[in-house]
Amino acid sequence: MGKPQISEIKYIETYYFANMINNILRDPFSYIRPLNDFFGDENYRSFLSPFPKISALHSFIIFIIDSINYDDLSESENESFKRGRRKLWVEIAMGHYDFKFDSFDKWLKENKKIRAEIIDDDIADYFRYLSFYGPYEELLETMSDEIFFVLFLNRKTLQRFNELISHQIQEKTIEEIEMEDLSFFKKDGMLKRVSIPKWVMRAVIHRDRGMCVSCHKDLTGLISVGSINNFDHIIPLAIGGINDVTNIQLLCENCNKTKQAQNIPTSIKYERWY
Numbered sequence: 272m273g274k275p276q277i278s279e280i281k282y283i284e285t286y287y288f289a290n291m292i293n294n295i296l297r298d299p300f301s302y303i304r305p306l307n308d309f310f311g312d313e314n315y316r317s318f319l320s321p322f323p324k325i326s327a328l329h330s331f332i333i334f335i336i337d338s339i340n341y342d343d344l345s346e347s348e349n350e351s352f353k354r355g356r357r358k359l360w361v362e363i364a365m366g367h368y369d370f371k372f373d374s375f376d377k378w379l380k381e382n383k384k385i386r387a388e389i390i391d392d393d394i395a396d397y398f399r400y401l402s403f404y405g406p407y408e409e410l411l412e413t414m415s416d417e418i419f420f421v422l423f424l425n426r427k428t429l430q431r432f433n434e435l436i437s438h439q440i441q442e443k444t445i446e447e448i449e450m451e452d453l454s455f456f457k458k459d460g461m462l463k464r465v466s467i468p469k470w471v472m473r474a475v476i477h478r479d480r481g482m483c484v485s486c487h488k489d490l491t492g493l494i495s496v497g498s499i500n501n502f503d504h505i506i507p508l509a510i511g512g513i514n515d516v517t518n519i520q521l522l523c524e525n526c527n528k529t530k531q532a533q534n535i536p537t538s539i540k541y542e543r544w545y
């Protein structure tokens with residue numbers, strides 16, 4: 272076992288974005304345009320590799336922050352800029368994380384533009400510039416990690432997210448799947464079961480505090496003898512669930528049977544700390 276990883280959490284707009292992503296997952300149809308972009312034609316392919324460390328939810332968070340930056344922020348940022356604000360939101364965020372980057376003012380000067388005449392597209396162009404030459408991707412990744420940290424604790428949100436993805440997997444017929452991806456699938460077009468990596472087990476055990484999420488039976492003893500029976504896919508593989516850290520929970524065998532019979536993906540019961 273490696274040493275525990277400690278990361279600095281700086282919380283810039285973390286709850287704002289966590290709340291926004293939560294709202295999108297509660298009512299995905301009101302966000303159908305950005306979601307179509309995310310899921311696009313071939314994008315289901317990004318959910319096939321089992322258990323990426325940058326989880327499917329990380330990718331989703333990055334996509335949402337990025338599309339908000341381009342589509343919504345450009346306009347409102349431009350307005351507040353014209354009213355005299357000195358810095359763009361992205362500059363404030365990068366400063367917050369001590370990233371080195373060229374300021375918007377510097378970019379304007381180099382592109383021979385003046386502040387009073389900028390249009391929304393200039394701000395989008397600056398974002399593009401930052402993506403190529405600056406730490407914009409790094410900013411998105413850092414922020415996604417912090418937002419993930421908040422959302423990962425909420426199993427209902429994870430359920431909603433994984434439901435959304437499962438529709439993408441369900442919609443694909445086996446004939447539509449690319450040759451090179453076939454090894455991920457079973458004949459019925461659903462993803463194969465794979466062994467769950469140790470880091471996923473650890474993350475899930477800690478989040479669910481070593482207990483069955485439904486009846487709170489202690490499962491830590493069983494885990495130490497290497498049983499994987501208690502790691503359950505929140506959205507089952509059989510109905511399009513994916514192999515992602517966000518789709519795994521601790522569930523005892525008894526509750527697993529009840530879950531199958533009653534079709535209740537997860538539990539929203541949590542043990543109080545005091």
Ligand SMILES: [Zn+2]
Pocket residue numbers: 483484485486487488522523524525526527
């Ligand atoms: Zn149980």
